[in-house]
Each structure stands twice: as structure tokens, then as C-alpha cells.
Amino acid sequence: xxxxxxxxxxxxxxxxxxxxxxxxxxxxxxxxxxxxxxxxxxxxxxxxxxxxxxxxxxxxxxxxxxxxxxxxxxxxxxxxxxxxxxxxxxxxxxxxxxxxxxxxxxxxxxxxxxxxxxxxxxxxxxxxxxxxxxxxxxxxxxxxxxxxxxxxxxxxxxxxxxxxxxxxxxxxxxxxxxxxxxxxxxxxxxxxxxxxxxxxxxxxxxxxxxxxxxxxxxxxxxxxxxxxxxxxxxxxxxxxxxxxxxxxxxxxxxxxxxxxxxxxxxxxxxxxxxxxxxxxxxxxxxxxxxx
Amino acid sequence: xxxxxxxxxxxxxxxxxxxxxxxxxxxxxxxxxxxxxxxxxxxxxxxxxxxxxxxxxxxxxxxxxxxxxxxxxxxxxxxxxxxxxxxxxxxxxxxxxxxxxxxxxxxxxxxxxxxxxxxxxxxxxxxxxxxxxxxxxxxxxxxxxxxxxxxxxxxxxxxxxxxxxxxxxxxxxxxxxxxxxxxxxxxxxxxxxxxxxxxxxxxxxxxxxxxxxxxxxxxxxxxxxxxxxxxxxxxxxxxxxxxxxxxxxxxxxxxxxxxxxxxxxxxxxxxxxxxxxxxxxxx
Ligand SMILES: Nc1ncnc2c1ncn2[C@@H]1O[C@H](COP(=O)(O)OP(=O)(O)OP(=O)(O)O)[C@@H](O)[C@H]1O
Ligand SMILES: [Mg+2]
Numbered sequence: 001x002x003x004x005x006x007x008x009x010x011x012x013x014x015x016x017x018x019x020x021x022x023x024x025x026x027x028x029x030x031x032x033x034x035x036x037x038x039x040x041x042x043x044x045x046x047x048x049x050x051x052x053x054x055x056x057x058x059x060x061x062x063x064x065x066x067x068x069x070x071x072x073x074x075x076x077x078x079x080x081x082x083x084x085x086x087x088x089x090x091x092x093x094x095x096x097x098x099x100x101x102x103x104x105x106x107x108x109x110x111x112x113x114x115x116x117x118x119x120x121x122x123x124x125x126x127x128x129x130x131x132x133x134x135x136x137x138x139x140x141x142x143x144x145x146x147x148x149x150x151x152x153x154x155x156x157x158x159x160x161x162x163x164x165x166x167x168x169x170x171x172x173x174x175x176x177x178x179x180x181x182x183x184x185x186x187x188x189x190x191x192x193x194x195x196x197x198x199x200x201x202x203x204x205x206x207x208x209x210x211x212x213x214x215x216x217x218x219x220x221x222x223x224x225x226x227x228x229x230x231x232x233x234x235x236x237x238x239x240x241x242x243x244x245x246x247x248x249x250x251x252x253x254x255x256x257x258x259x260x261x262x263x264x265x266x267x268x269x270x271x272x273x274x275x276x277x278x279x280x281x282x283x284x285x286x287x288x289x290x291x
Numbered sequence: 292x293x294x295x296x297x298x299x300x301x302x303x304x305x306x307x308x309x310x311x312x313x314x315x316x317x318x319x320x321x322x323x324x325x326x327x328x329x330x331x332x333x334x335x336x337x338x339x340x341x342x343x344x345x346x347x348x349x350x351x352x353x354x355x356x357x358x359x360x361x362x363x364x365x366x367x368x369x370x371x372x373x374x375x376x377x378x379x380x381x382x383x384x385x386x387x388x389x390x391x392x393x394x395x396x397x398x399x400x401x402x403x404x405x406x407x408x409x410x411x412x413x414x415x416x417x418x419x420x421x422x423x424x425x426x427x428x429x430x431x432x433x434x435x436x437x438x439x440x441x442x443x444x445x446x447x448x449x450x451x452x453x454x455x456x457x458x459x460x461x462x463x464x465x466x467x468x469x470x471x472x473x474x475x476x477x478x479x480x481x482x483x484x485x486x487x488x489x490x491x492x493x494x495x496x497x498x499x500x501x502x503x504x505x506x507x508x509x510x511x512x513x514x515x516x517x518x519x520x521x522x523x524x525x526x527x528x529x530x531x532x533x534x535x536x537x538x539x540x541x542x543x544x545x546x547x548x549x550x551x552x553x554x555x556x557x558x559x560x561x562x563x564x565x566x567x568x569x570x571x572x573x574x
């Protein structure tokens with residue numbers, strides 16, 4: 001049980017950090033495709049009897065390289081889709097021969113944190129440290145090329161290399177997280193908390209910290225609930241992530257509204273359908289007036 | 292006009308020397324040549340598709356020219372040259388981008404370097420100074436993707452300036468701005484060119500907003516360019532030669548209009564270069 005908390009904590013930190021850049025770069029589709037490709041690798045590993053983490057890692061990196069090299073100039077939805085279907089096809093083939101491992105396959109898809117053994121912790125920790133180190137090294141050029149790719153190129157940042165490097169980081173993050181939250185739901189942990197975080201703060205550093213914090217809350221709550229109810233942990237991760245995102249958006253929408261008030265105070269309440277009740281708006285407007 | 296800058300040929304910031312570019316089998320730029328001095332404000336004028344963006348990309352090293360070369364401060368441009376500030380035509384910042392205007396400017400200091408920047412008072416001061424230089428303190432803490440077009444333009448200029456470039460390239464910074472914001476940006480850039488002693492090269496498809504501040508003009512049409520002062524370039528004979536057909540330059544109420552004016556030039560120089568003989572005014 002203690003192992004579950006440790007591994008989930010590591011997974012949340014990585015998902016929160018890497019997910020921030022996934023959302024920033026609009027790489028949600030690769031973030032969905034790579035775990036599913038990796039799942040096929042794990043199924044293959046189960047089939048031939050090697051560590052499923054190895055299968056996950058190899059297939060995740062292969063998917064990332066395929067997406068990165070086939071995609072052109074940041075547009076890789078077609079390459080991503082092709083990588084995804086190719087990997088799923090392999091997965092289907094491997095699965096058809098490994099019926100006796102159904103529980104293990106199920107846990108790869110939907111997550112199984114409670115059965116993590118101490119020997120499994122080390123590779124996860126290693127992959128996690130590698131991911132964090134890579135993000136720290138790439139931080140500035142990754143940020144610049146995500147936000148303004150043309151300016152980054154003009155400053156000598158090789159966007160294509162940054163892209164491949166980031167996809168590999170994403171693949172490593174995937175390999176370590178899939179056994180815990182599952183291939184189908186890792187995506188939610190990499191999108192929900194960072195998306196909520198960026199709605200809540202306009203500072204990049206704070207958004208990363210908040211993203212990690214929300215991811216931690218999500219997995220901790222998910223473990224506790226999963227333990228209580230015996231439902232798969234992935235179910236809770238998915239629903240809590242979505243909930244966090246919804247709340248973040250809602251809070252942001254309310255804030256944006258009162259930010260805009262000073263500019264268009266006379267028209268806002270009449271023209272915007274989703275405006276909050278006038279007393280709230282007026283109260284907030286007063287508080288902001290000193291600017 | 293700033294004669295002081297013009298009388299110092301050694302402060303030449305940029306020389307474009309016989310640059311030709313062919314894209315998709317089409318000659319986009321044809322032996323384009325001009326120079327830009329430090330402290331000068333140069334307008335790069337051309338209609339849609341004239342090759343302004345392509346030319347700026349060549350100067351930045353993002354597009355390899357098929358002939359010719361680019362000299363920066365007298366030397367051939369290094370493959371990675373960061374002494375150029377660049378404000379692209381389209382930036383398209385996500386409204387939800389978790390970045391304040393201030394953070395975007397800070398990224399201009401060393402956003403290309405590996406690693407994480409350590410916050411320091413010196414960095415904060417530098418950013419504040421740039422925000423002040425573009426008159427953007429008011430919205431420095433707003434989400435940059437939600438600023439208006441003119442406000443974003445200022446932030447992008449500050450982002451480019453904070454690295455202390457010798458040359459500042461702006462690709463159609465006035466598109467999407469109303470007349471007043473456009474004028475504000477133009478006089479801001481004029482001030483920056485003088486105060487920071489940097490060369491400003493700004494592309495537009497409509498030259499009138501620049502008339503009061505331009506030291507020099509580079510006029511692009513049909514892949515070729517003529518350059519000089521406004522009075523040297525914006526003339527019926529010169530532009531007729533460049534376009535290869537008769538155009539008229541009309542001065543109306545302090546504005547300049549370039550209008551197509553009659554049959555193709557047949558008695559100009561064979562390659563249609565500037566200096567074509569005056570044409571009969573017949574239609
Ligand atoms: N990669 C490319 N392949 C083929 N043609 C291209 C390519 N890039 C640009 N062109 C063509 O080169 C010409 C010049 O394009 P450019 O973007 O430089 O024009 P521009 O002066 O910046 O126009 P605008 O004012 O519309 O921005 C256009 O006709 C365009 O279609
Ligand atoms: Mg252009």
C-alpha cells in the first residue's frame with residue numbers, strides 16, 4: 001500500500017510537469033496516441049515474457065519518433081493517427097494470443113496502482129528523474145518554441161529537434177505512468193490538471209506548480225477512493241481530472257468577466273449572456289478600481 | 292530624416308547583396324540589394340505577395356537565398372545570429388496562454404538558452420525598462436494572449452528589444468491596427484531607432500503611415516526592389532520602371548497614392564529597372 005502512494009506521487013509530479021507542456025503545445029493528440037501505442041508494446045512484452053515496462057518504453061519511444069519524424073512543422077495529426085492505428089493493430093494481434101493474461105492487460109488499460117512491488121519502484125523513479133531533468137534542460141527553448149515558434153527559429157532554436165526531444169520525454173513519462181493509471185486514462189492526468197492550472201494562474205512557473213499540485217490531489221484522492229470502493233483507480237483519475245478542469249474554467253470565466261468590466265462596464269451586463277448577477281460584478285469592479 | 296546616421300557609413304547594420312529566391316519554381320526575389328544603417332527607420336513596401344516576408348526570412352537566416360548574401364554589420368551572417376530582433380506577421384498567441392506580458396518580454400532575454408533562468412533583480416529591471424520603453428506598463432501583468440492587437444504588438448517589440456539587437460525587423464506590424472494605434476506604434480519605433488541606435492526595417496503594404504518617419508524606402512514589386520529616400524523612390528518614373536508598366540504617383544492631401552496609369556512601358560530600359568524614360572501620357 002505504501003508503494004502505491006509513492007508511485008502515484010511520482011506519476012503525478014511527472015504528469016503535472018510534462019502535461020503543462022502538452023497543453024501549452026497543443027499536443028493532446030500525441031499524448032493520447034503514445035500511451036495507446038505503448039500499451040501494444042506492453043501486450044507484446046507480456047506475450048514474450050519480458051518486463052512490461054520495457055515493452056511500454058520501447059513502443060512509446062517508437063511512437064514518439066514516428067510521430068515526430070512524419071509530422072511536418074508542428075502539424076502531425078495525420079502522423080499521430082497513423083502511429084496510433086499501427087500500434088493498436090499490433091496490440092490487437094498480441095492480445096489475441098495472450099488471453100490468459102487478461103487481468104494484467106486490464107490493469108494496463110485502466111491502471112493498477114495497488115499492486116506495485118518495491119522492485120518496480122526503482123525503474124519508475126529513474127524514468128521520472130530523467131523526465132524532470134530533460135524538462136529542466138529544455139525549459140526555455142521549449143517554452144519559446146511552444147509559444148512563438150517563428151521567433152524561436154529566428155533565434156537559432158531548432159524547433160524540429162525540440163519537438164522530437166519533447167515527444168521522447170512524453171514517451172518516457174508515458175512508460176512510467178501507464179502501469180499506474182492505465183493507458184486509456186494517463187491522458188486525462190496529463191490534460192486535466194495542467195489545463196485547470198493554466199486557467200487559474202497567468203504565470204508559467206506558478207502554472208506548473210499548480211498543475212503538479214492538482215495532479216497530486218487527483219491521484220491521492222483516486223487511490224483513496226479506489227481502495228474504498230474497489231473500483232479501478234483510472235475511473236477516479238479521469239473523473240477528478242475532468243472535474244478539476246471544469247472548475248478551473250468556471251473560475252477563470254468568472255474572473256475574466258470581472259477583468260473586462262472596467263473596459264466595457266456599461267455594456268457587459270446587457271450583452272454577455274453568461275454574466276454573473278450584477279451585485280457580484282459591481283462588488284468586484286469596486287475592488288479593482290484603484291488600478 | 293537623420294543626416295547624422297547617414298553620414299556614418301561604418302554603422303551599416305545590414306546589407307542585402309543581390310539576393311534571389313525561387314520558391315515552387317517561381318522567382319520570388321530577383322537580385323534584391325539595399326543597405327540599412329543603424330539609427331535609421333527603413334520602410335519595406337510591397338503589396339500582398341510581393342515577397343516582403345520572404346525577404347525578411349532571408350535576412351533572419353530562415354530562408355536560404357539561391358543567390359546573393361546578407362551582411363550584418365559588415366560581416367556575412369553567422370548561421371545563428373541573435374543580433375536581430377524579429378516581430379513576425381502572425382504570432383497567434385493563445386488567449387489561455389499562462390503567461391503575462393511581462394513573462395513574454397523576459398523570454399526575449401535568453402529564451403533560446405537551455406536550462407531555467409534564475410530570477411534576479413537585474414532581469415526584472417531590464418524587463419521593466421523595456422515595458423516602459425514601449426509604454427506597456429499598464430497591461431504588463433495581463434495575460435498576453437488576451438491583449439488587443441496593438442498592445443500585443445508593443446509586447447512583441449519589447450520582447451525583441453530586450454535582447455539588445457542591432458537590427459529590428461517587423462513584418463506588417465500595422466496590419467489589423469486602426470489608424471491611431473498604427474501611428475503610435477510607428478512613432479514608438481521611430482523613437483526606439485534613434486534612442487537605441489538600432490536599425491528598424493518594417494514591412495507594410497501601405498506606406499502612408501510611415502511617411503513622417505521613414506529615412507529610407509525599399510520598394511518591392513515583381514520580385515525586384517528599388518531603395519533610396521522617399522523622394523528618390525516614390526516617383527512615377529522609378530516605380531513605372533520597377534513595375535514594368537506605367538504607374539502614377541499622386542500626392543493627395545499629404546498622402547501618396549500609387550495608381551496604375553496606362554499601357555505597359557515599352558520604351559523603358561530593357562529589364563524595366565528604375566530610370567525608365569518618361570512615357571507618353573496617352574491612354
Ligand atoms: N514555400 C513556398 N512555396 C511556394 N511559394 C511560396 C512559398 N512561400 C511563399 N511563396 C510565394 O511567394 C510570394 C511572396 O510571399 P511573401 O509571403 O513573401 O509575400 P508578402 O509580401 O509577405 O505578402 P503579404 O503582404 O501578403 O504578407 C507569394 O506569392 C507566395 O505565394
Ligand atoms: Mg508577408
